[in-house]
Amino acid sequence: MVTAAAAAARKTVQKGRLMDFTSTVIIPLLFGSLGIFALFRLLQWMRMRAYLQEAVVVITGATSGLGKECAKAFHAAGSKLVLCGRDSEKLKELVQELCAVKNHRKSTHEPHTVVFDLSDTKAVVNAAEEILKALGHVDILINNAGISFRGTIVDTELHVDKKVMETNYFGPVALTKALLPSMIKRRQGHIVAISSVQGKISIPFRSAYAASKHATQAFFDCLRAEVEQYDIEVTVVSPGYIQTNLSLNAVTADGSRYGVMDKTTAEGQTAAEVAQVVLNAVGQKKKEVLVAGLTPCLAVYLRNLCPRLFFTLMASRAKKERKVKGS
Numbered sequence: 001m002v003t004a005a006a007a008a009a010r011k012t013v014q015k016g017r018l019m020d021f022t023s024t025v026i027i028p029l030l031f032g033s034l035g036i037f038a039l040f041r042l043l044q045w046m047r048m049r050a051y052l053q054e055a056v057v058v059i060t061g062a063t064s065g066l067g068k069e070c071a072k073a074f075h076a077a078g079s080k081l082v083l084c085g086r087d088s089e090k091l092k093e094l095v096q097e098l099c100a101v102k103n104h105r106k107s108t109h110e111p112h113t114v115v116f117d118l119s120d121t122k123a124v125v126n127a128a129e130e131i132l133k134a135l136g137h138v139d140i141l142i143n144n145a146g147i148s149f150r151g152t153i154v155d156t157e158l159h160v161d162k163k164v165m166e167t168n169y170f171g172p173v174a175l176t177k178a179l180l181p182s183m184i185k186r187r188q189g190h191i192v193a194i195s196s197v198q199g200k201i202s203i204p205f206r207s208a209y210a211a212s213k214h215a216t217q218a219f220f221d222c223l224r225a226e227v228e229q230y231d232i233e234v235t236v237v238s239p240g241y242i243q244t245n246l247s248l249n250a251v252t253a254d255g256s257r258y259g260v261m262d263k264t265t266a267e268g269q270t271a272a273e274v275a276q277v278v279l280n281a282v283g284q285k286k287k288e289v290l291v292a293g294l295t296p297c298l299a300v301y302l303r304n305l306c307p308r309l310f311f312t313l314m315a316s317r318a319k320k321e322r323k324v325k326g327s
């Protein structure tokens, strides 16, 4: 009887101590951590806002898809935009669209436009000069423009491989090199490369595209290391499928337009969602970001951790695709 009462009393004391511990240690710790986290996020947001507001941001491929949505996101963040593209009419329409947006919280700026073809090196160098003359400097360069490709290696004419490399690799490299000296001089700048999941893994019938994106990843990784001493940032963004005109505009083995909206593209993430990820990655000065669903992310890990299995999967994918196309 006595021992049972003593045990019950001991239990009550223990329960009381636990409650004391919870109210004096656990709960304050929990709220404290939440508070610190909220403060950290607020400071991060304020730093990002200050970084993007008034920044001179050059965006290539601004006439459609991801480039257009990036233009909207950076414009809304108060950046001074330089919109680049091949079609001056489409660029003018975009400027009108951006200027029509009312933003009462932030001061926004009317964007500049520069028309040039990225596969023309001379035009790229002239464009960089034009940009520096008009705005004095560039804070953020977003190398976004690009084209994709569909075809077998055996059938693809070499000029097609070159065209894809000129647009996706040599164009951004030339523009970056043309703007880099002024960034180094100011010891300030941020260079962004829109690569792809296919900059990390190669899938069949995309040889020229995957090669151009692997080259992009390699070049901008080297650049990041080389310019860190000048406080210049480099961000490589690797998206999975996005709902844009990329597949429609892709080139085929003989250089003609593919002209098909692939199911994978149509079912991808929206360009606005990915543009927001680009904005945040730039604002937070991230080194790289993979913006894709579970399967592409797993495929990237599989390529590195178990390449044999990945190659087998890709070979069977090639066989299956060939069967579907009856070739």
Ligand SMILES: NC(=O)C1=CN([C@@H]2O[C@H](COP(=O)(O)OP(=O)(O)OC[C@H]3O[C@@H](n4cnc5c(N)ncnc54)[C@H](OP(=O)(O)O)[C@@H]3O)[C@@H](O)[C@H]2O)C=CC1
Pocket (backbone or CB within 6 Å): 060, 061, 062, 063, 064, 065, 066, 067, 085, 086, 087, 116, 117, 118, 119, 144, 145, 146, 147, 148, 167, 194, 195, 196, 197, 238, 239, 240, 241, 242, 243, 244, 245, 246, 247, 249, 265, 268
């Ligand atoms: N959509 C997707 O699934 C994915 C896209 N990406 C990448 O995103 C980037 C943007 O593509 P996305 O928006 O999807 O596709 P879009 O086809 O919608 O946009 C491509 C942009 O690049 C421009 N461009 C193409 N060739 C040239 C050139 N020679 N000189 C100058 N500009 C050129 C186009 O301009 P114009 O209007 O003159 O043709 C257009 O503005 C690309 O680098 C692409 O590889 C990455 C992963 C997935």
Ligand SMILES: CCCCCCCCCCCCCCCC(=O)OCC(=O)COP(=O)(O)O
Pocket (backbone or CB within 6 Å): 148, 149, 196, 197, 198, 203, 206, 209, 239, 240, 241, 242, 246, 247, 250, 262, 264, 265, 292, 295, 296, 298, 299, 302, 313
């Ligand atoms: C342990 C399980 C691992 C599962 C991995 C299986 C591998 C399956 C292959 C998946 C391939 C994903 C490819 C994604 C490609 C992609 O997102 O590319 C983005 C683009 O650049 C699109 O350009 P495109 O012209 O090809 O439309």
